[in-house]
Amino acid sequence: MLVVEDDFVVAEDLQDELEQQGAEVLGPVATVEAALSLLESGPLPERAILDVNLRGTMVFPVADALRGRGIPFVFVTGYDHAALPAAYAGVSCCEKPTDMPALVRLLMA
Amino acid sequence: MIRPIPPQGWPTHGGEMGQRIRTHDWASSPTGALETWKQSLRTAVDLMLASGFPTVLHLGPGGTILYNDAAIPLLGSGHPAALGRSIGEIWPEARSGWEPVLRRSLAGETVMLANLPHAIWRGGRKVDGWFTFSSYPLRDEDGTVAGVNIVFIDTTDRLAAERRRDEVEARLRDSEERSRIIVETARDYAIFSTDPTGRIETWPPGAEAVFGWSAEEVLGQPVDITFTPADRAKGVPDEERRLAASRGSAADVRWHQRKDGTQVFIDGVTRPITGPDHALRGFVKVGQDVTDRQAMEAALRESEERFRQYGEASSDVLWIRNAETLAFEYISPAFEAVYGLSRTDLLTGNQVRRWAELIHPGDRATALDHLRRVRAGGSLLSTFRIQRPVTGEARWIRDTGFPLLDAGGRVQRVAGIGHDATEEVELNDRLRLLVGELQHRTRNLLAVVSGLSKKTLAGSGSLEDFRARFGARLDALSRVNSLLSRLEDGHRIAFDELLGAELSAHGVTDTKTRSSHVTLKGPPGILLRSSSVQTFALALHELTTNALKHGALSQPGGWLEVRWRLLDHGRHEKRLEVVWRETGIAVRADNDDHPPRRGYGRHLIEQALPYQLGAETDYKLSSEGVRCIITVPLSSTMAGTSGEVDEPDG
Incomplete structure (x- = not known):
């Protein structure tokens, strides 16, 4: 499970929760570059959780790379779902603060 | 003894008619021969012939007619045959008029009749004439009525004059009456x-x-x-x-x-x-x-003046166009300030095109379409950009357009109020951005609080322990968020502010406190990325609380020194180096016997700062106390307090 989240506290919290659910966490990483290089070097994750806005940089290149590899992912964002570009309208989205059971359900779906 | 008068002798005078009477063959007429006429009749004939008034003698009982020269024109073509005939023969058409009069006079009455019409021949032409006549009995010596004497007075001219006068008077009266009616009504x-x-x-x-x-x-x-x-x-x-x-x-x-x-x-x-x-x-x-x-005229002038004042005082552009040509009938002076073009320039040539040229090409078609829709009877708000011709400055215009209808409900004019909404549009954009940012920050903050609470709970030995530590961490978060919220748009927090806020919240200043010495040294105004401030603040909070609990600030003789400076890193990047050093106390240093204590503060410094800020950290617990070096990348344009646009973080 790849976690891309730039806030350390939130990223660590996600990691703890996912590990408690028995998932193995890849990352977490805070930047688009770090996420892409993880995908390049492998092993590939089965799923991914992407924070939309990483210190002003949009996570979409990572989303596109995941799509290219057929890896499902969900967005986590502090913005409204409506603020997402139309190209990602079909992507599941969790608003912060994250409702963990809901996020897990989304990921496992 | 009466001496007979020879027939050729009498009447001795009397002009043409005297002559005719003298020579007329009376013997075969009812009057008998001239010589037989009585003196009274002869006298009457003499008087008649001598009279200047037209006079006719009617001699009874046969009704024989005699007349004088003056009466000739009254007989016209009947003259001279009329002499010796009867009235009934010469004026048969007037028999009904004459007969009653003759009868009355034969009965002894004098009859006066005024202004009766009677034809008269003048110069061979028959014309209308008017006569007043008197008919009276002619008596002989014994008083017997022997005939009737009829005297005519020609009143034609007098009557005409009178008629003319009457007409003039009537016209005058008429005219006066009309004037009077006009004047009085x-x-x-x-x-x-x-x-x-x-x-x-x-x-x-x-x-x-x-x-x-x-x-x-x-x-x-x-x-x-x-x-x-x-x-x-x-x-x-x-x-x-x-x-x-x-x-x-x-x-x-x-x-x-x-x-x-x-x-x-x-x-x-x-x-x-x-x-x-x-x-x-x-x-x-x-x-x-x-x-x-x-x-009414004064009210109209007043109304016009009021409208003029209103239009000229308005900072919005008031405009009225002719619905047919779309030419401006009125445009208020504010146009010049808003559009940056004189009204004279606008009103020269094709006004619609002139106006459209001022509109941003991307909005032009819509603005023109809106104008057409208003002309078709709609009211609508049109928002478009214009570009001021001289300065090239772009402005947002909000134009409320509405049709002005004539009495028949047809669109006679189109009018509107154009408002320079540039400030509002910009403010609105900024507000929308800020609301989004605020929402994002709030949600992120809650996520951080949620994560912190779990971490704090995991590291707490008791509920009381949790309450104190979690409370302190929430306070630190509150402080940094309060600093962030006080920032003007696009500004940033300087490191010395962040440090000062954290330390002073714990009563720590760079003067002697609690018998400890604190030294803070470094340049002020080194600006931090806003996205890094919160985590940085939490790290400083952990360092401070540790120092207060276990370190330099927990014992007399302890010494805290915080030094910071700006480092060049490569050609464009600047870094902030912070050295946190505690001395003067006895602590257990990290060594093989005592592996490093892994508190949450240390965790934040060693994990969170590198993860989130890209910082390099070096945390060591020596025998003298904590020594921590943090090197944080700043944005490439770190310096100054200029309003650099801050990046949101997510």
């Missing part, structure tokens, strides 16, 4: 006359209606009473009469005074009346009460 008009000195001589109902005085009240009064006191004092009435007398007319267009003291606006004229000798006989004043019209 024109209630909005005061038409009256005065004598040469201005005393009122006539005062018809119209004057009463306009001025309020009755005729009884004003006849003989000076016309001056109809003038306002101010005009009287200025001598206006005298001046008016003087002008009218010398020029033939004087305008009288001014406010006048009514009986009840109110004023009436008169639009009129004063003219002199002169007699045949050109002497001044008085004045006629004709004036219309135009108070209502005056008031």
Whole structure:
């Protein structure tokens, strides 16, 4: 499970929760570059959780790379779902603060 | 003894008719031969022949006719055959007229008939004539009525003259009547006359209606009473009469005074009346009460003035276009300030194109379409950008357009109010961004709080322990968020501010406190990325609470020194290096026997700062105390307090 989240506290919290659910966490990483290089070097994750806005940089290149590899992912964002570009309208989205059971359900779906 | 008169002898006079009577063959007529005529008849014939009035003798009982020269024109073509015939023969058409008269006179009555029509021949032409005649009995010596004497007086000319006079008089009366009716029925008009000195001589109902005085009240009064006191004092009435007398007319267009003291606006004229000798006989004043019209015109002027003031004072562009041509009928001066173009330039040439050229090409089609829709009867708000021609500056215009309808409900004009909404649009954009940011920060903060609470709970030995530590961490978060919220748009927090806020919250300053020494040294104003501030603050909080609990600030003789400086890192990047050093206390240093204590503070410094800030950290617990070095990348344009646009973080 790849976690891309730039806030350390939130990223660590996600990691703890996912590990408690028995998932193995890849990352977490805070930047688009770090996420892409993880995908390049492998092993590939089965799923991914992407924070939309990483210190002003949009996570979409990572989303596109995941799509290219057929890896499902969900967005986590502090913005409204409506603020997402139309190209990602079909992507599941969790608003912060994250409702963990809901996020897990989304990921496992 | 009566001496017979020879037939050729009598009548001795009498012109043509005397001659004819003398030579007529009377012997075969009912009158008998001339010689047999009685003296009374002869006298009557002599008188008839001598008369200048047309005279006809009707001799009974056969009705034989005799007439004099003056009567010849009355007989026309009947002359001379009429002599010796009967009236019935010569004027058969008038038998019904003559017979009663003759009968009455034969019965002894004198009959007078005035102005009867009777044809008359003049110069061979038959014309209408008028005659007054008297018919009276002719008696012989014993008083017996022997015939009738009829005297004609030609009244044709007199009658014609009388008729002409009557006609003239009738026309005059007619004309006077018409004038009188006009003068008396024109209630909005005061038409009256005065004598040469201005005393009122006539005062018809119209004057009463306009001025309020009755005729009884004003006849003989000076016309001056109809003038306002101010005009009287200025001598206006005298001046008016003087002008009218010398020029033939004087305008009288001014406010006048009514009986009840109110004023009436008169639009009129004063003219002199002169007699045949050109002497001044008085004045006629004709004036219309135009108070209502005056008031209406004043109201109209007032309304126009009000609209003009409104339009000129407005900072919005008020405009009115002709619905057909879309040419401007009005555009307020604010246009020049808003569009940056003079109205003269706008109104030159094709006005629609001229206006459209000012509009941003991307908005032009929409703005023109909106204008057409307003012309079709719609009301709508149109928002578009314009570019000021000289400066090139772009402005947002909000134009509320609406149709102006004529009485038939057709769009006669289109109008609107154009508002320079640039500030509002920009503010609105900024607010929308800020609301989004605020929402994002709040949600992120809650996620951080949630994560912190779990971490704190995991590291707490008791609920009391959790309460104290979690409370302190929440306070630290509150402080940094309060610093962030106080920032002006686009500004950033400096490191010294962040440090100062954290330390002073714990009562720690760089003077002696709790018998400890604190030294803070470094340049002020080194700006941090806003995205890094919160985590940085938490790290500083953990360092501070650790120092207060276990370190330099927990014991007398302890010493805290925080030094920071700016480092160049590569060509473009600057870094902030912070050295946190605690000395003067006895602690257990990290060594093989005592592996490093892994508190949350240390965790944040060693994990969170590198993860989130890209920082390099070096945390060591020596025998003297904590020594921590943090090197944080700043944005490439770190310096100064300039309003650099801050990046959101997510």
